[in-house]
Amino acid sequence: MLKKRDSYVVAVVGATGAVGEEMVSILQERRFPVKELRLFASERSEGKRMEFKGDLITVRTLTEDVFRGIDIALFSAGAERSRHFAPIAAKEGCVVIDNSSAWRMDPEVPLVIPEVNPQDLTWHKGIIANPNCSTIQMVVVLKPIHDAVRVKRVVVTTFQSVSGTGKKAMEELLNQTTALLNFKEIECKVYPYQIAFNVLPHIDSFMDGGYTKEELKMVNETKKILGDDTIRVTATTVRVPVFRGHSESVNVETEKKLTVDEVKDLLQAFPGIVVQDDPENNLYPLPIEAAGRDEVFVGRIREDDTVECGLNLWIVSDNLRKGAALNAVQIAEKLIEMA
């Protein structure tokens, strides 16, 4: 458990990745009480320097012996590294907030969105999991609706940006687009097919039943975060040629009816949600507008009369911020508040 202090020794593991970089800048932006920041990555980033509060911090290679003296470690270095290094860090007394999928469904590990289930932070054993990006933005919006009228079923289709895959995917979209505009051959290294001017109904690997891991994450993580196994979720996750910001078309069936105005009131009152819903003035959430912002944006709120109590929503958020780095830092802030 984290002890109350004025400031903390914080580590970012996977500091040079798309999410890691965002973690460093969010720690700075939010004036997180950092006594010392230590940055780790794989060997090929050794010696790289990153700016934090005017200082240049040298990135070091992640090894088993680096965790002594670290209070909080924000991990975003992939599931395999998390599985190996997070228990080692926890054993050294470090609280690990892990952005990978490694620990999310472990019953011993809380899966937390601070606005939704802060109470789950009380029972952590050194590792806390940060939910999947596409899950976070949806569950933030489902939470106040679920509390008011119980969510029975969710049908979600995602429009996920390439930054969710990482920096190399962002380069691939840029390189392919440039190549196509210059009538040159494109290269596909990160994705199995061209992503520029295309959409790919394939995120993460395929599992039983034809669903992808990403789709099953949305199903399983939603239940765990909301603490309700009866919520039925079915998902189709799709990669789109957008650099940053995930969008989601979410159809929700609830137990009791809500009018559009009631939904707006509920959402507006919830921390971290911005309602952008004024069709007459072409106001609705857009990924290019959400990029770089902290909030979850909701619009296109419509009653769906094909079921007794139905809603359609359009939910957009910055996948690197609320979908990853920001939520991790907010977990750390909540831990300090609760310490």
Added chain:
Amino acid sequence: MLKKRDSYVVAVVGATGAVGEEMVSILQERRFPVKELRLFASERSEGKRMEFKGDLITVRTLTEDVFRGIDIALFSAGAERSRHFAPIAAKEGCVVIDNSSAWRMDPEVPLVIPEVNPQDLTWHKGIIANPNCSTIQMVVVLKPIHDAVRVKRVVVTTFQSVSGTGKKAMEELLNQTTALLNFKEIECKVYPYQIAFNVLPHIDSFMDGGYTKEELKMVNETKKILGDDTIRVTATTVRVPVFRGHSESVNVETEKKLTVDEVKDLLQAFPGIVVQDDPENNLYPLPIEAAGRDEVFVGRIREDDTVECGLNLWIVSDNLRKGAALNAVQIAEKLIEMA
């Protein structure tokens, strides 16, 4: 009614648009029995020449007196022009196949996909409506499922390419992408916001209840084509930075259960559908692959166990071909077959 002849005088109205051009090339490709092809467009295209079977045909300005002697007129010149000119053409004895939204919901006008409801061609009164692009590809797939196990409810989210808006929208995506890659200001003329590297949850105008016209088209046209008012459809339609080919994430609830293999068999046996569904080999439909093709491609077929009898499907087709020009020409072919 069309009379049986060896060949016909055919007109394309709106010949210089994205769909009109496709109509001309599809008439040629399919060796449609054209005795003479007449091309019409608005005044600003007057004198433009288009190739057909090796001849250059001069585009003439559409006026009220051009329809005499024309057997079949394929209209793709917008709803306003259709409302004005289609009845004039029909009065001259011409069969109008109209690609606009003008006549689709008129109870006196059949709305036809030839593989789905050819029987509705028997009662036309000179005007036949071509359904909306996003509706056609979905209904082609729903039809064999509906016949087998009755479709109760559909939740659809679309990923629609810019060619659905027309040539200027294709130029806008190209120009914006080029501008952004060169760090220049972008211009938004066709869409209210940047479409390059973005997605817009807004197609056609907003109506009551917050739904767009495009979304309501999918709801209403589906019922009319399938001849079943009890099918409940709710839609969210989204523009994506893809040039050609619409994609759809479709959740279907049926009265009786179908396994994935049964769905595949039903779809494979239906004309015009190609099942592309082999996740292990990364086989699923993609808009860049469907572009220029005639078929409707279906993949990512999954049972959805959040309802008793549920399915998730991913449906892709070329919106200018099966979604517009090809379906119109197929209607004409079917009329000839039935003459």
